[in-house]
Amino acid sequence: xSDFSRPIIGISKCLEFEMCRYDGSRINxxxxxxxxxYVDFVQVCPEVGIGLGTPRKPxxxxxIDGIKNLYQPSSEKNLTEEMHNFTKKFVSSVxxxxxxxxxxxxxxxxxxxxxxxxxxxxxxxYQKTSGMFSEGVSAEFPNMVKEDEKRLExxxxxxxxxxxxxxxxxxxxxxxxxxxxxxxxxxxxxxxxFLCHDETLTxxxxxxxxxxxxxxxxxxxxxxxxxxxxSSPVKKTPMINxxxxxxxxxxxxxxxxxxxxxQSLIDEFENDLILQSEISTLLYSWALRYDVKIIxxxxxxxxxxxxxxxxxxxxxxxxxxx
Numbered sequence: 001x002s003d004f005s006r007p008i009i010g011i012s013k014c015l016e017f018e019m020c021r022y023d024g025s026r027i028n029x030x031x032x033x034x035x036x037x038y039v040d041f042v043q044v045c046p047e048v049g050i051g052l053g054t055p056r057k058p059x060x061x062x063x064i065d066g067i068k069n070l071y072q073p074s075s076e077k078n079l080t081e082e083m084h085n086f087t088k089k090f091v092s093s094v095x096x097x098x099x100x101x102x103x104x105x106x107x108x109x110x111x112x113x114x115x116x117x118x119x120x121x122x123x124x125x126y127q128k129t130s131g132m133f134s135e136g137v138s139a140e141f142p143n144m145v146k147e148d149e150k151r152l153e154x155x156x157x158x159x160x161x162x163x164x165x166x167x168x169x170x171x172x173x174x175x176x177x178x179x180x181x182x183x184x185x186x187x188x189x190x191x192x193x194f195l196c197h198d199e200t201l202t203x204x205x206x207x208x209x210x211x212x213x214x215x216x217x218x219x220x221x222x223x224x225x226x227x228x229x230x231s232s233p234v235k236k237t238p239m240i241n242x243x244x245x246x247x248x249x250x251x252x253x254x255x256x257x258x259x260x261x262x263q264s265l266i267d268e269f270e271n272d273l274i275l276q277s278e279i280s281t282l283l284y285s286w287a288l289r290y291d292v293k294i295i296x297x298x299x300x301x302x303x304x305x306x307x308x309x310x311x312x313x314x315x316x317x318x319x320x321x322x
């Protein structure tokens with residue numbers, strides 16, 4: 001098992017931790033429960049944080065004079081200032097957030113598709129927006145990886161989320177070392193993973209070490225590009241190119257039937273008939289057989305603890321890919 005860095009993840013406290021929802025309940029979440037072994041959670045309930053009880057009357061986002069406000073219809077209280085103050089207090093108390101799991105649809109914690117009513121009153125249309133607390137936290141930590149608990153039930157979205165938080169936590173630790181050699185070691189270990197996301201930006205990452213020798217300059221440039229590389233999901237064409245790169249290390253040692261089998265898998269992957277894991281597993285087995293360390297040491301094959309997907313696998317649910 002790999003020695004994974006521990007991501008620091010913010011989380012809406014009602015997800016698995018405390019009975020603090022508006023109705024006094026807690027949402028049981030197997031994924032969050034399993035993550036506790038590998039992640040340091042920063043728990044928060046902004047609604048309790050501004051003094052609302054549990055249980056409590058509903059609150060909503062409402063436009064007043066064209067501005068987003070947090071409002072409680074039953075008490076006619078405008079809670080906007082209290083929420084802004086609480087958000088400022090929260091972000092000032094946290095130095096690092098590699099990621100955040102927010103409660104979906106919450107007027108404070110939702111990250112999208114939250115109702116913003118056009119006016120006060122019951123007979124009002126609405127548009128979609130983000131929660132007031134999540135919006136403030138995201139502004140303060142623009143590079144944190146954020147998702148809501150419902151989207152994380154999609155296996156492709158979860159894999160992308162997990163890859164990003166664990167790799168970026170490892171990057172954070174590498175930067176803390178203040179060592180160019182340590183940062184280059186991080187790059188070398190993650191190069192194939194980066195290539196699957198963006199070949200051009202990965203090449204830019206490598207060039208930084210050739211044209212700069214000052215750690216401060218290197219670290220700032222490297223960090224920005226690394227975030228950009230991982231911000232989008234893996235793409236098929238660069239992934240196939242990465243497979244070809246690995247295949248070239250073992251091709252001369254393989255039989256003609258093994259080469260043919262590999263090519264048939266590539267064709268099937270191109271036509272969406274198989275998952276990429278079938279090809280990466282085969283390549284990893286060949287790397288093991290021939291002791292190709294440049295492949296075996298890559299994070300691509302083990303970017304996060306695999307048992308963090310177990311609850312999806314065991315549920316036997318099928319989800320669409322991104």
